Amino acid sequence: MSSREISLSGSSLPGLWRSPTYRKDNIRTTHLWLKGKKIDDNTNGLWRVHDGLYDFSTFIDKHPGGSDWLNYTKGTDITEAFESHHVKSSVRSYLKQYYVQPATGARFSPYTFHEDGFYRTLMRRAEPIIATIHTGPTLRSKIWIDILMVTTMATAILATATSSYALGFLAGFLMNLTVVGAHNFLHLRDNMRMYYFDFSFMSCKDWRVSHALSHHMYPNTLLDIELCFNEQIFQWLPLKDKPWGLRYGSWFYSPIIYALLFFLSFLQRVASILCGNRKALRLDITIPFIPLLLMYALSGKTFWDAFCMWIWIVGVNSFIFGFLGFNGAHHHPDIFHDGDAPRADRDFGLGQIDAVRDHVEFAHNLFIVLVTFGEHSLHHLFPTVDHTNLHHLYPVFQETCKEFEVKYKPLRLSQLFKGQYQRLAKNEPNLIPPEKIIN
Known part of the structure; x- marks a missing residue:
């Protein structure tokens, strides 16, 4: 090398079985990181939370934290962000109304x-x-x-x-x-x-x-x-x-x-x-x-x-x-x-x-x-x-x-x-x- x-070539952490897409680019930008994450997470343009795929398209403008978070993460696994940004356990109950289907494959995450x-x-x-x-x-x-x-x-x-x-x-x-x-x-x-x-x-x-x-x-x-x-x-x-x-x-x-x-x-x-x-x-x-x-x-x-x-x-x-x-x-x-x-x-x-x-x-x-x-x-x-x-x-x-x-x-x-x-x-x-x- x-x-x-x-x-x-890969991570020492279980769950990250290979190097993230675009990581080898000389300068990693937020644009490239999101683009690579969409490839690695493979959510078919939806949002993944744990082992489910959700469609929050109609919720983007209603999101209490602002539309940025959902606009940025469309097509990615947002499990870590969802868990750490929503302290109230009751928030999980809102997910079911946006559920689409089970996710296929393991999460590309160590956690x-x-x-x-x-x-x-x-x-x-x-x-x-x-x-x-x-x-x-x-x-x-x-x-x-x-x-x-x-x-x-x-x-x-x-x-x-x-x-x-x-x-x-x-x-x-x-x-x-x-x-x-x-x-x-x-x-x-x-x-x-x-x-x-x-x-x-x-x-x-x-x-x-x-x-x-x-x-x-x-x-x-x-x-x-x-x-x-x-x-x-x-x-x-x-x-x-x-x-x-x-x-x-x-x-x-x-x-x-x-x-x-x-x-x-x-x-x-x-x-x-x-x-x-x-x-x-x-x-x-x-x-x-x-x-x-x-x-x-x-x-x-x-x-x-x-x-x-x-x-x-x-x-x-x-x-x-x-x-x-x-x-x-x-x-x-x-x-x-x-x-x-x-x-x-x-x-x-x-x-x-x-x-x-x-x-x-x-x-x-x-x-x-x-x-x-x-x-x-x-x-x-x-x-x-x-x-x-x-x-x-x-x-x-x-x-x-x-x-x-x-x-x-x-x-x-x-x-x-x-x-x-x-x-x-x-x-x-x-x-x-x-x-x-x-x-």
């Missing part, structure tokens, strides 16, 4: 949802708690994210007016807090604040696929776009023939990639449009340019001055986002990655826990949790619960972990930062499954 063909398993047990215990706190955004998180947005714009304008790149750095830092906080809202039903995420040059609409439907549903597996988005740049999988330059060179160029991440994302979107993906051409493509226009219109400076400051602010935002996103939760030698020995119990909730580590420093402070991808394990288990409400679920989470003898050990950010580089260099799989690792 050459260095240009860095890929596993199970047994009634007496970890995840279903946790969900039953969490349901009465969530009924009291609801799953939508809290007033607290709305106020915080709005204040951050206004403060970011004011600081960016002031930085331009004073030609202060120190203030520009502060604006980039504040914009990053705003973008990460907006990630909370893109998991929820359609709302205005999810578009704050688009100030990053990335798209909340696309992230609903790459992040919510891919990464969240299949973390650190071959179905996770964020793990496999470009394996010629970052390769976290434990491949024996991983080239030396990819293993250790990434240590040095990763900061540059972090700073360019948002710009590259925008260029990828433009390239996708030029290649015929008209669905990527939406009005929200103009959102990232709003700060630039405000900085130029209100600062009294030339357009060039505003443009240079804007590039600086976006670059700072991109670097912090990349640093936090890549180092904050999923990449450490002890965290499961496809290729490692998997847990014997393929329960969906256990799969989430095995692929995530929380960082100790950011736990329990509700504001910091909102703007740093905090309470990450609970967020993966309950993606539609507002970040500032996740702490209510710790008692039942810990109770269920104890009952199922699940080892759950948060790490320090410094450990995760170091571990990310160890994981990049790692070319031998963990042979001990997660449930047998002694912490």
Whole structure:
């Protein structure tokens, strides 16, 4: 296998018996991921939930979470998304009115949802708690994210007016807090604040696929776009023939990639449009340019001055986002990655826990949790619960972990930062499954 063909022929996880379609493409886009998933899931243009095929065509515009979720997933298996996005057990009863026929063949997925398993047990215990706190955004998180947005714009304008790149750095830092906080809202039903995420040059609409439907549903597996988005740049999988330059060179160029991440994302979107993906051409493509226009219109400076400051602010935002996103939760030698020995119990909730580590420093402070991808394990288990409400679920989470003898050990950010580089260099799989690792 050459260095240009860095890929596993199959997964170490039961249920993923081959590499997903289009995974070997150099750059995996949301468009390609959905196209490949429709091929792999083979649902005849319907929606699959467990072992049944359903037709939600007449329900798309009635869906309480917005039409995006069903429009994106038509023709795919949505079992993981259905289970994790609908905490109320009563929602299952609505499925029968849309039932068409039994599905043929096994699901192309590594996960199970047994009634007496970890995840279903946790969900039953969490349901009465969530009924009291609801799953939508809290007033607290709305106020915080709005204040951050206004403060970011004011600081960016002031930085331009004073030609202060120190203030520009502060604006980039504040914009990053705003973008990460907006990630909370893109998991929820359609709302205005999810578009704050688009100030990053990335798209909340696309992230609903790459992040919510891919990464969240299949973390650190071959179905996770964020793990496999470009394996010629970052390769976290434990491949024996991983080239030396990819293993250790990434240590040095990763900061540059972090700073360019948002710009590259925008260029990828433009390239996708030029290649015929008209669905990527939406009005929200103009959102990232709003700060630039405000900085130029209100600062009294030339357009060039505003443009240079804007590039600086976006670059700072991109670097912090990349640093936090890549180092904050999923990449450490002890965290499961496809290729490692998997847990014997393929329960969906256990799969989430095995692929995530929380960082100790950011736990329990509700504001910091909102703007740093905090309470990450609970967020993966309950993606539609507002970040500032996740702490209510710790008692039942810990109770269920104890009952199922699940080892759950948060790490320090410094450990995760170091571990990310160890994981990049790692070319031998963990042979001990997660449930047998002694912490």
